[in-house]
Each structure stands twice: as structure tokens, then as C-alpha cells.
Amino acid sequence: MKILAVVPAYNEEECLEGTVSSLQNTCPEVDCLIVNDGSKDSTWDVVRRNGFNGACLPINTGLTSAFKTGMKYALRHDYDAVVQFDADGQHLPAYIPVMAHELEEQGAAMVIASRYLDGTVKPSGARGAGSRLITFLIKLTTGAKITDPTSGMRMYNREMIRLFSTAFDLAPEPDMVALVARRYGKVVEIQATMQERQGGESYLKLGNVIKYMSRTCLSILMSRFLR
Amino acid sequence: MLPVYLRVLLVLGALFALVVVGRQVKKEKILVEDAVFWVVLAAIFVILAVFPDLAIVLAHNLGFMSASNFVYLAIIVLLLWKVFTNSGEISRLKTKVNELAQEIALAHMDEKEKPEDDR
Numbered sequence A: 001m002k003i004l005a006v007v008p009a010y011n012e013e014e015c016l017e018g019t020v021s022s023l024q025n026t027c028p029e030v031d032c033l034i035v036n037d038g039s040k041d042s043t044w045d046v047v048r049r050n051g052f053n054g055a056c057l058p059i060n061t062g063l064t065s066a067f068k069t070g071m072k073y074a075l076r077h078d079y080d081a082v083v084q085f086d087a088d089g090q091h092l093p094a095y096i097p098v099m100a101h102e103l104e105e106q107g108a109a110m111v112i113a114s115r116y117l118d119g120t121v122k123p124s125g126a127r128g129a130g131s132r133l134i135t136f137l138i139k140l141t142t143g144a145k146i147t148d149p150t151s152g153m154r155m156y157n158r159e160m161i162r163l164f165s166t167a168f169d170l171a172p173e174p175d176m177v178a179l180v181a182r183r184y185g186k187v188v189e190i191q192a193t194m195q196e197r198q199g200g201e202s203y204l205k206l207g208n209v210i211k212y213m214s215r216t217c218l219s220i221l222m223s224r225f226l227r
Numbered sequence B: 001m002l003p004v005y006l007r008v009l010l011v012l013g014a015l016f017a018l019v020v021v022g023r024q025v026k027k028e029k030i031l032v033e034d035a036v037f038w039v040v041l042a043a044i045f046v047i048l049a050v051f052p053d054l055a056i057v058l059a060h061n062l063g064f065m066s067a068s069n070f071v072y073l074a075i076i077v078l079l080l081w082k083v084f085t086n087s088g089e090i091s092r093l094k095t096k097v098n099e100l101a102q103e104i105a106l107a108h109m110d111e112k113e114k115p116e117d118d119r
Helices: A016-026 A043-049 A063-076 A095-106 A125-142 A158-166 A174-183 A206-226 B004-026 B032-050 B052-062 B067-113
Strands: A003-009 A031-037 A054-057 A081-084 A110-114 A154-156 A187-191
Touching (some): A003 A016, A003 A063, A003 A095, A016 A031, A031 A063, A043 A054, A054 B067, A063 A081, A063 A158, A063 B067, A081 A158, A095 A110, A095 A154, A125 A174, A154 A158, A174 A206, B004 B032, B032 B052, B032 B067
Parallel strands (some): A003 A031, A003 A081, A031 A054, A110 A187
Antiparallel strands (some): A110 A154
8 A cells, every 4th residue: 555644844844854754764664745835944955955755835825735735746646545744743653554554444535543532532622622513513514423623644545635636625624524524435533642743833823723613613514515 | 966066076086997997907907808897887987977867766766765875785786796706716816826836846846856867
């Protein structure tokens, strides 16, 4: 099974090297593509200095477009699966083989690395409340039970790679999970733990959380009727 | 009945708008195909200023309290529609720019893969 890890990177000079090195050491059979999304810092230098496999977007286009670049690469180089992997070191590469196994075994369209699947860790704080609300909305609109819809570590099968490369409006975000569960196939979760980010700044600051969550919830509801 | 000085003001305003639009076209700041909307809008204002009875009769027949209410509503609807179509056009432009950026990034990779002898 040919697997590609797509690592979108925007101003991630601090943690990119550590993240990709640990990815390559833990899973040498998994190919890696870093998509530099028009970073203003030395992210691209880090890629070149280490000889990493990287694509460099000439302008900052956002996570969705950066990820789409990776999906197009995967489609053109005939990969069987793509795993969406954060550059900040939150995601642990050890779970990639587990996800791949599950993807094949279950014939799933997508596998999500969930922090909350076995129930030992509960979503907490403002983000936790938002996460529960999204879980509830997905259950309501699709019937699928997704314990961790905001997890950024997701693996996609061939059909999803094709879909992402060609779709007009498909973002690697929780609302897409709902759309996939309803229209394109099975969404499976595996239990995983995640680390605190190793450096740089998170996009999800408290002010943004409310904006992000309400946008996502509305999008899930709109998708239910329009897509 | 619309006072004469207001009608003159309306005509002058519409003519001024026409001049502004024309100048932007000439300076290549807007495509002719996009300027058409504004030219037609200005022309409608001129017609309304010259024949205000058009708006008054139409408003009366549709049951509006006054012609100005009707004219305001019509303009607001028109502008909302214009803003919405602009939104759609911006969406499509965004997508196209992103698409181009992605293809540039991927094409650069292919370039590097082929010749092994860079420096």
C-alpha cells in the first residue's frame, strides 16, 4: 500500500524539521510531501536544507488549497492513501500504519485518529464544547458517530484523493467529515493520543474558536440540504 | 411632483457617474463588459429624472405610499443582487488563483525531478 503523508506548512520553521524527521524514522515506508504555503519565515529553507520532498506555493493560499496541492500530487503519483499530518508535531506518526490497516480492513473512505474514541479522555474547554456540538450535528445529519471530528489527523482512500483533487469546494475540515459520511463512504476512527504543539503559534486561539465552530456547524447544516 | 432643481441634480449626478465610469474604462481600470452595468444604471437615472412620472405611476400602481419608497427599494434590491454576484465572482477568482498556485508548485517539482544535474 503506497501511502503519502501530506504536511501543509505555513510559517513552521521551528518544528517542521523535528516533525518530518520523526515521521521518516518511525515510518520509513511512508512517503512525505511538505507543502509550503507561501511561508514568510524560513520554512522552505528547512525543507531544502534537509532534502525533504516539498512543494512550494508561490503565495499563501490557505490550508485547504495547500492540502489540495498534496492531493493532486498523490493522484498524479498514484498513491493508495493520503494521511493529513500537521507540521507542528501534534500528530504521532506511529498511528499511520494503524490507520492504513483500518482503511484497508474496513474499506473505509476515511480514517480519523480520535483522541476521544475509548472515552478515557473527554473533550474539555471551549474547543471541547464545540467538538461535542459538531459530533452531535454529524450524528443528527448523517447518523455516523464521530467522536473527534476536529482531529486534524485523517487518512483518505483513493476515491477521496480523486475527489479532493477535483472538487470545487472541499476542505480538510470537520464539515467535510459530515459530507463524506453522508455521501461518499464509511468514516472510521481509531484511538490515538496527540501531543502539545512543539512550537509556533496555533491558529485556534480562543477568539477564533467561536468563529470556527459556528462556521463549521452552519456549514454542516447547509451541506445537509444543499450538497 | 419632483421639483425641477432635484431633477437637474439627478441628471447632473448621473452624467458625473457616466464620466467617472468612462474615465476608468479609458484608464484600463475596469473592463468594458463590467462597466456596462454602471452605464445602464446611470442611464436609468437620467430617464427617471427626465420622466419622473414613470416612477410615480409605477409606484402608485404597485401600491407604494410614495414614489421615493419604490425607487429606494428598487435600487437596494439591484445593489444587493450586484453584491451577491460579485461575491460569487470573487469565489471563482479565488479558486482560480489557488488552482494556478498549486499547479506552479507542482510544475516546479517536476522540473527538479527531471534534470539530476542542478549545480
